[in-house]
Amino acid sequence: MKSIIGHTQQRKELANLVRSDRLPSALVFSGLHGIGKHLIAREVARQLLCEQREDAPQGGCGTCRTCTLFESGTHPDLISLSFSGERGASVDDIRQALEKMSLKPFMGGKKVAILNDADDISIVGANIILKSLEEPRPDTYFILVLANPSRLPATILSRCQRFFFDRLSPDEIKEISNLRGIQEISEALTLLADGSAASLDSLQAQSEMWEDVRAVVERAWMGDQAIVARAAQEWGADKNQVKERLTFLRTTIRQRLMATSADPSATAVWATALQNALDAEYLILDRHVNPTLTIFKTLQSCNKALASTYQTTPRQHPTLGELLIDGR
Numbered sequence: 001m002k003s004i005i006g007h008t009q010q011r012k013e014l015a016n017l018v019r020s021d022r023l024p025s026a027l028v029f030s031g032l033h034g035i036g037k038h039l040i041a042r043e044v045a046r047q048l049l050c051e052q053r054e055d056a057p058q059g060g061c062g063t064c065r066t067c068t069l070f071e072s073g074t075h076p077d078l079i080s081l082s083f084s085g086e087r088g089a090s091v092d093d094i095r096q097a098l099e100k101m102s103l104k105p106f107m108g109g110k111k112v113a114i115l116n117d118a119d120d121i122s123i124v125g126a127n128i129i130l131k132s133l134e135e136p137r138p139d140t141y142f143i144l145v146l147a148n149p150s151r152l153p154a155t156i157l158s159r160c161q162r163f164f165f166d167r168l169s170p171d172e173i174k175e176i177s178n179l180r181g182i183q184e185i186s187e188a189l190t191l192l193a194d195g196s197a198a199s200l201d202s203l204q205a206q207s208e209m210w211e212d213v214r215a216v217v218e219r220a221w222m223g224d225q226a227i228v229a230r231a232a233q234e235w236g237a238d239k240n241q242v243k244e245r246l247t248f249l250r251t252t253i254r255q256r257l258m259a260t261s262a263d264p265s266a267t268a269v270w271a272t273a274l275q276n277a278l279d280a281e282y283l284i285l286d287r288h289v290n291p292t293l294t295i296f297k298t299l300q301s302c303n304k305a306l307a308s309t310y311q312t313t314p315r316q317h318p319t320l321g322e323l324l325i326d327g328r
């Protein structure tokens, strides 16, 4: 079993509920993407199915017949469905899964269904599942794992006991990266991961892009208009990665804002820039406004020389068009 970092309190509570046979039959595990909710659902499921459930440690004994089957992925009383993306479970998949759940446990114990990314479930799918939740059979458990409970129909939510899992602490993020063989993780990357190991993975993969964004923001701060114009043009044209770049841009600016609390003029620059970065995300991703112009405006507002003038006379800046066309 993959080791789980963090969430000690909830895991202990869940293990105790399993041991004393008081675990509710419908559970919602909610929290940020990539913090280990699915692993914890599996930990609970393995203990539920373990032959020594009452005495077993968290996650089951690990050695009995059912624990072994569980680990090999062939336990007949564990059903897993995932609803995310195009290959998410269909209505037919749900019907089949529920049919399996309605059978007697093969191994004579309990039956567990883990529904991953359950907030992506269709209305039709949700209604089918609702029936099973309304009339729970003895010894069957449904664990709905999701990021956003408000996307789940209230009828389902009201039938589930909810467990909330918080984001991971910077120390826990470091522990996870160590487990993955990354010895040194930068402070910035830990902060950027924002409590999610999944973000950490994509950040590691994109560290070059991240460095690039940081370098451009630094040049923007120094007033290097040519670099700013070029970056805006390049980033705006790269439609596939504009979302990531905007996230990096916002986070970089936020970090600069946090680091300059002692300097009021710098604080004003970064606060304005942060507002522009947030606006840019909304305008580009939701309103489909021209990304190049919007990114340009955001980067331009990072200019420290304009700290005193920006608030009062923002029109002093050359426009992107002027910079690119006149070659100024």
Ligand SMILES: [Zn+2]
Binding pocket: 049, 050, 051, 052, 056, 060, 061, 062, 063, 064, 065, 066, 067
């Ligand atoms: Zn066991």
